[in-house]
Amino acid sequence: xxxxxxxxxxxxxxxxxxxxxxxxxxxxxxxxxxxxxxxxxxxxxxxxxx
Amino acid sequence: xxxxxxxxxxxxxxxxxxxxxxxxxxxxxxxxxxxxxxxxxxxxxxxxxxxxxxxxxxxxxxxxxxxxxxxxxxxxxxxxxxxxxxxxxxxxxxxxxxxxxxxxxxxxxxxxxxxxxxxxxxxxxxxxxxxxxxxxxxxxxxxxxxxxxxxxxxxxxxxxxxxxxxxxxxxxx
Numbered sequence: 403x404x405x406x407x408x409x410x411x412x413x414x415x416x417x418x419x420x421x422x423x424x425x426x427x428x429x430x431x432x433x434x435x436x437x438x439x440x441x442x443x444x445x446x447x448x449x450x451x452x
Numbered sequence: 453x454x455x456x457x458x459x460x461x462x463x464x465x466x467x468x469x470x471x472x473x474x475x476x477x478x479x480x481x482x483x484x485x486x487x488x489x490x491x492x493x494x495x496x497x498x499x500x501x502x503x504x505x506x507x508x509x510x511x512x513x514x515x516x517x518x519x520x521x522x523x524x525x526x527x528x529x530x531x532x533x534x535x536x537x538x539x540x541x542x543x544x545x546x547x548x549x550x551x552x553x554x555x556x557x558x559x560x561x562x563x564x565x566x567x568x569x570x571x572x573x574x575x576x577x578x579x580x581x582x583x584x585x586x587x588x589x590x591x592x593x594x595x596x597x598x599x600x601x602x603x604x605x606x607x608x609x610x611x612x613x614x615x616x617x618x619x620x621x622x623x624x625x
Contacts, residue, residue, distance in 0.1 A: 411499075411545040413519045414538075415583065415615045421603045422523035428600075429539065429580065429619060438598025438618050444457070445567035451455040 459556040460504035460511065463565055466491050470503060472510055477548035485546060486513050499545055502565060504558055511553035514562040516569060519543035519583055521602070521617065541581035541617070542570040563597050570620060580620055585613035 417425050472487050490501040490513065504512040519541040544566050549558045566582060573579040583602075586594045591601065591614055599616040 411517060411543070411585070413517060413543065414522055415519070415602065416522045416524045417602060418524050424604075425521065425602065425617075426523060432619055432621055435598045435618075437596055441564055441567055441597045441618070442571075442620075444564045445571065447455045447457050448565060448568040449571075 455561070458504075458561045459553070459558055460506055460561065461508070462505045463502050463562075464505070466494055466501040466503050466513070470510060472503075475510055475513075475550050476552075477512075478551055479548065482546060482548040485515075486510075486548070490515060501546075502562070502569075504562060504565075506553055506556070506558075509552075510550065511556075512549040512558040512562055513547070514544065514566060515546040516566060517543045517545045518573075521581060521583065539581055540577070540579050541583045542566065542573055542579055544582065544584040559593075560597075563594075567618075574620060581617050582620065583615065583617045586616050587613060591616070 466486075468491055475486055476483055477486075486501070490499070493499045493515075494501055499515050499517045501513055501515040503510045504514075520538045521541055522538050524537075544563065547559060547562050547566075570579050570582045582599075584594060584599065586599070594616050597618065599618045602615040602617050
């Protein structure tokens, strides 16, 4: 289960139970995420544009 | 700052002298926010809003806040090597594109800009996630950037917003 929020924007999202365990597992042992790799590579363009 | 792959001539923090009166993304709440609240929130240090300009006109905006994911109801032995109950994040609070500039990749570039900012934040105070509360019709769009739904249960709950997160890897990876 997850308790989260609608507008207005809340700053804290609370994960519980299996969601929390899955989240921490991913944090500790991240799987390859090609879409994220592509996004971060594109974000680097702003560093180069400085 | 100009990124040659960006539709924007410039992306900069919202300033008090920017005329946003003609901004219309089609969502009255977002229009009201950018016209009347974003600059005040920024002055009060609750958020920072970045405006993407095309031809000198405000074409899109991105509001970011400091946020956290908390792992409740787990005992200490379940926390693994990260013995923190909160994980620091940069949150995409709002992103919107003026109707006149839709279809130019403005939204995509602002999300990428959020990751650029998150990487800078990570170097200053620590940050492990980029997170957002996605509208239902935007879940697939965010997944295209590498975001994942933070709960497997929320889709069945008919929510207005769906928490999503993208995990930044350690050491600049």
